[in-house]
Amino acid sequence: MLExxxxxxVKVSFDVRLFEKELRKGLKMLAKQELVLLRxxxxxxxxxxxxxxxxxxxxxxxx
Numbered sequence: 001m002l003e004x005x006x007x008x009x010v011k012v013s014f015d016v017r018l019f020e021k022e023l024r025k026g027l028k029m030l031a032k033q034e035l036v037l038l039r040x041x042x043x044x045x046x047x048x049x050x051x052x053x054x055x056x057x058x059x060x061x062x063x
Contacts, residue, residue, distance in 0.1 A: 001029050001030055001034065002030060002034045002037060002038060005022075005026035005029065005030065005038060006038070006041060008022050008026065009022055009023060009026065009042070009045075009046075010045075013046060013049075013050075016050070016053070019046075019050055019053065020050075020053045020057065023042070023053070023054070023057050024057055026038065027057065027058075027061050035058075035061060039054070039058050042054045042058075
């Protein structure tokens, strides 16, 4: 599922609202170990444009 969530996030990364929505949905589908990997990957890929969103969404995830 982790690879699926990554694929979706890349495809919707052109739109702020879609990115946040899909990131939130992705968190619900993944196990805790995968959440850590996804958070790291998100910061590597999107921290330049979506740092605030990533931080806010993962803060609520209680990893």
